[in-house]
Ligand code: AMP
C-alpha cells in the first residue's frame with residue numbers, strides 16, 4: 001500500500017528510541033489530504049477508510065514501518081536543554097513517493113516516549129486543527145513546510161486546563177532533522193553521530209553539496225528563503241527554538257504561530273514569549289543565532305579548528321545578505337515591480353502601513369485588485385500609491401504573491417471552538433479556503449475579511 005523505508009532507523013541505536021505509537025481507543029477521521037496522498041502515491045480512498053484511519057490512530061502499522069522517537073536537544077528561548085527529543089511524536093518511517101522522493105511520516109500526539117519527560121505525549125484537537133490549517137496554507141502559498149497527511153480524533157480525553165478531546169496529526173516532512181538534533185550529539189562529543197546526521201541532511205536535502213561547509217551554506221540559503229517568505233506573508237512562527245528549526249528549510253512546529261492582521265513590525269503573539277525574542281521583525285536575527293548553533297556543531301568535521309571556525313563564521317555571516325535578497329525579491333513580487341524599482345518603495349509602504357496598523361494581507365490584496373486600501377486618507381500614502389502606479393506594476397505577478405486569504409487567527413479560533421463542540425464543518429470549509437489562497441471564489445470571500453475589533457486575537461498559546 002505504502003512504500004516504506006527506514007534510513008533513520010538504520011543509524012546507530014543511540015540516535016533514537018524504537019517506540020510504538022499508542023493505539024487510539026476509538027478513532028474518528030477529522031480529514032485527509034487527498035492532494036498530498038496523491039503526491040506520496042497513497043490511495044486517498046484507502047487513507048480515509050478504516051485502514052488509513054487505523055494507521056493515523058496508531059492501531060495498524062503500515063508494512064515496513066520501523067517506528068521510533070528521535071533524540072534531539074535544543075536551545076529554548078536561548079537556554080540550552082541537552083535532551084528534548086520526540087516526546088509526543090513517533091516517526092513511522094520514510095515514504096518513498098512514486099518519483100523516488102523520500103518523506104518522513106510522523107504521528108504527532110501518539111503517546112509517551114522515552115523523551116516525554118513530564119508530558120503525556122498527547123495532542124488536543126485544537127492544536128491539531130491549527131497545524132493542519134496553517135501548514136497546508138503555507139504549502140499552498142509556496143512556503144517550504146512540513147505538511148499534514150490527515151488527522152483523527154482519538155476518542156480519548158487529554159487533560160489540559162480542562163479535559164479536551166485528543167487527536168493525532170500525521171505530519172509529513174522532508175525530514176525531521178533539526179538544528180537541535182545536531183546539538184544533541186555535539187554536546188555529547190559524538191562525532192560519529194554528527195557525521196551520520198550530516199550525511200542524511202546532505203543526501204536528503206542538499207545532494208549537490210559535497211563538504212560539510214557546502215551543506216552548511218546550503219542550509220543557510222534554504223533558511224534565508226523560508227524566513228523571507230514568512231516575512232512576506234506576515235507570519236510569526238512564535239517559537240523559533242533550535243529544536244524547531246528543520247535543516248531542510250521547511251517550516252516546522254506550528255504551536256503559537258500567527259499571521260499578523262494589523263501590521264506592527266515588533267508584533268508578538270505567543271503568551272510565553274515575554275521578551276519578544278521571536279517577534280516578527282526579529283525572525284531573521286534569530287535564524288542567524290540558530291544557524292550559528294548549527295555551524296558550531298559542524299566545526300569538528302571541518303578540518304583545522306581555527307580555519308574551520310573562520311569558514312563557519314563566514315558562512316553564518318552570509319545569512320543577512322541572502323535573506324535581504326530573498327526578502328527584496330518577495331516584496332518586489334508583492335508590488336509587481338522589478339527588484340530595483342521595488343526596494344525603497346516596499347519599505348516606505350511598510351512604514352505607512354505600520355503607522356496605521358493597516359491589515360497586512362488586505363492591504364496587499366487591495367493594491368493587487370486596484371481597490372481602496374483604507375489608507376487613502378493619508379496624503380503620504382496617496383503620494384506613494386501614485387508613484388507606485390506610475391511604475392506600471394504587473395498585477396498578474398502580484399496576484400500570485402499576495403494571497404486573498406490567510407488562516408486568520410480569529411477564524412482558526414472559531415473553527416477550533418466548533419470542532420470541540422462536535423462540528424468539523426467550519427474546519428473543513430476553512431481548510432478548503434486557505435488551501436487555494438490565490439483563487440477568488442465568492443463562497444470564500446468572507447474569509448478575506450480582517451477581524452472586527454471584538455474578534456482580534458492578541459495572544460496565542462502552545463496549547464499542547
Ligand atoms: P515544542 O514546544 O512543541 O517544540 O516541544 C518542545 C519539547 O517538548 C519537545 O521535546 C516535545 O516532544 C516536548 N513536548 C511538548 N508537548 C509534550 C507532551 N504533551 N508530552 C510530551 N512531550 C511534549
Ligand code: MG
Nearest residue numbers: 243244252253
Ligand atoms: Mg518542537
